[in-house]
Amino acid sequence: xxxxxxxxxPQQKNTAKAPAPAPSGSEGSLEVKDSxxxxxxxxPIADNAIRATELKKVKxxxxxxxxxxxxxxxxxxxxxxxxxxxxxxxxxxILRYRGYPIxxxxxxxxxxxxxxxxxxxxxxxxxxxxxxxxxITFHTYVHENMRKFLEGFRYDAHPMAxxxxxxxxxxxxxxxxxxxxxxTERNISIIRLLAKTPTIAAFSYRHVKGLPFVYPxxxxxxxxxxxxxxxxxxxxKYEANPIFTRALEILFILHADHEQNCSTNAVRAVGSSHxxxxxxxSAGVAALFGPLHGGANEQVLRMIKEIGTVKNVPGFIENxxxxxxxxxxxFGHRVYKSYDPRAKIVKKLADEVFDxxxxxxxxxxxxxxxxxxxxxxxxxxxxxxxNVDFYTGLIYRSMAFPTxxxxxxxxxxxxxxxxxxxxxxxLDKEQKIARPRQIYTGLGERPYKSRLKNPRPD
Ligand code: CMC
Numbered sequence: 001x002x003x004x005x006x007x008x009x010p011q012q013k014n015t016a017k018a019p020a021p022a023p024s025g026s027e028g029s030l031e032v033k034d035s036x037x038x039x040x041x042x043x044p045i046a047d048n049a050i051r052a053t054e055l056k057k058v059k060x061x062x063x064x065x066x067x068x069x070x071x072x073x074x075x076x077x078x079x080x081x082x083x084x085x086x087x088x089x090x091x092x093x094i095l096r097y098r099g100y101p102i103x104x105x106x107x108x109x110x111x112x113x114x115x116x117x118x119x120x121x122x123x124x125x126x127x128x129x130x131x132x133x134x135x136i137t138f139h140t141y142v143h144e145n146m147r148k149f150l151e152g153f154r155y156d157a158h159p160m161a162x163x164x165x166x167x168x169x170x171x172x173x174x175x176x177x178x179x180x181x182x183x184t185e186r187n188i189s190i191i192r193l194l195a196k197t198p199t200i201a202a203f204s205y206r207h208v209k210g211l212p213f214v215y216p217x218x219x220x221x222x223x224x225x226x227x228x229x230x231x232x233x234x235x236x237k238y239e240a241n242p243i244f245t246r247a248l249e250i251l252f253i254l255h256a257d258h259e260q261n262c263s264t265n266a267v268r269a270v271g272s273s274h275x276x277x278x279x280x281x282s283a284g285v286a287a288l289f290g291p292l293h294g295g296a297n298e299q300v301l302r303m304i305k306e307i308g309t310v311k312n313v314p315g316f317i318e319n320x321x322x323x324x325x326x327x328x329x330x331f332g333h334r335v336y337k338s339y340d341p342r343a344k345i346v347k348k349l350a351d352e353v354f355d356x357x358x359x360x361x362x363x364x365x366x367x368x369x370x371x372x373x374x375x376x377x378x379x380x381x382x383x384x385x386x387n388v389d390f391y392t393g394l395i396y397r398s399m400a401f402p403t404x405x406x407x408x409x410x411x412x413x414x415x416x417x418x419x420x421x422x423x424x425x426x427l428d429k430e431q432k433i434a435r436p437r438q439i440y441t442g443l444g445e446r447p448y449k450s451r452l453k454n455p456r457p458d
Contacts, residue, residue: 257417
């Protein structure tokens with residue numbers, strides 16, 4: 001293994017024959033007429049998109065009119081960036097990282113190979129990979145003050161709250177990370193985040209369990225080291241169950257990126273203020289915590305527990321349909337409208353893990369839930385299929401991870417994607433501070449007249 005300190009990797013040259021670009025719409029223009037003024041406008045179309053700023057030219061006869069804005073709450077049909085990292089075709093259930101199908105990466109790649117790929121656009125050669133693994137391995141330790149910081153949390157703190165604030169706190173340990181346009185600084189921050197996130201995650205786990213922290217073991221692989229920090233007790237070298245190691249490696253790869261999802265959008269938006277990467281990524285962890293996003297894996301298990309037994313499933317589904325029972329967690333996706341390709345892989349993986357640990361009543365309930373939902377008109381007509389979070393929780397639980405911890409595992413997997421997207425955003429000359437417009441719905445001007453007795457006491 002190379003011994004040199006962290007180096008900035010050289011820009012890669014792609015010597016292979018260029019693969020076909022992802023499909024994009026043809027160029028042209030959108031010819032529109034404003035019925036208020038009868039004026040016509042020609043709005044250029046490129047990459048199947050129009051620029052929202054073109055709409056500013058469309059003005060009413062009011063001289064103070066600033067022009068049209070596009071109104072798109074929750075970004076249902078707005079592209080916020082150009083990105084070369086991840087391609088999704090939601091109708092066909094396709095997911096590719098830098099052109100490579102997720103199925104092939106999950107089958108054969110390592111998580112750190114995928115992490116490199118996401119950032120650099122090409123798979124690493126042996127030398128680059130060895131150096132990268134070396135760099136990650138030797139940055140897994142956290143400052144002892146971080147340990148004290150973690151010890152300050154209550155025994156029942158949610159591990160996502162601990163992860164979120166600890167990643168933000170890393171900014172205080174590495175102030176030079178604020179030099180985000182220095183390539184060397186960016187590189188070491190990215191290495192640190194990839195290396196230290198599993199350590200912080202494992203320390204949070206041990207804190208909640210009341211167990212002593214286990215320090216990183218540099219002899220182990222990324223995933224084995226994580227499992228060692230989670231589960232090692234008195235043994236001198238922890239040997240993880242190889243089925244669990246492989247399962248976790250695959251799950252991390254499946255979660256590594258997913259284009260402009262809620263947490264990645266948060267990282268990009270916060271990062272667009274040019275704050276340091278630790279602060280930007282902590283925003284991603286916060287977004288992932290939510291039950292509609294990464295927090296869904298935790299909620300799936302809670303929902304299955306609440307249902308109790310297979311015989312209660314039909315009643316539960318009826319409650320979901322009537323709107324009384326909330327949503328069917330682990331179902332539905334903003335982009336996938338046929339199936340989530342990650343869910344397909346996870347389901348197969350779950351079968352392999354359950355062969356080792358056995359099937360229990362919660363799994364039976366989950367399978368019955370899936371069977372009924374997939375044949376029910378409500379879910380079929382709305383194109384609601386199991387997403388990645390439906391099965392991952394069941395695998396994590398069979399590996400004895402506590403329910404609270406599931407989303408932390410998702411966050412470890414998503415880290416390379418957040419970082420690749422953060423850097424792509426920073427280096428994109430078209431990007432500026434993210435600052436959406438609004439449609440003001442409040443009152444017009446009115447004079448201040450306080451309703452307090454003494455609004456400004458001396
Ligand atoms: N259970 C029941 N009904 C649902 C569900 C669900 N899980 N998801 C959507 N619907 C209904 C929704 O009520 C709406 O019905 P109607 O047309 O009658 O009003 C219709 O389907 C369209 O849903 P939507 O809310 O417009 O869809 P969205 O794209 O805004 O939301 C979602 C996507 C993932 C937030 C949503 O499907 C959901 O809340 N699912 C459950 C939470 C979940 O599993 N999240 C994990 C997502 S995948 C991994 C990740 O991103 O972390």
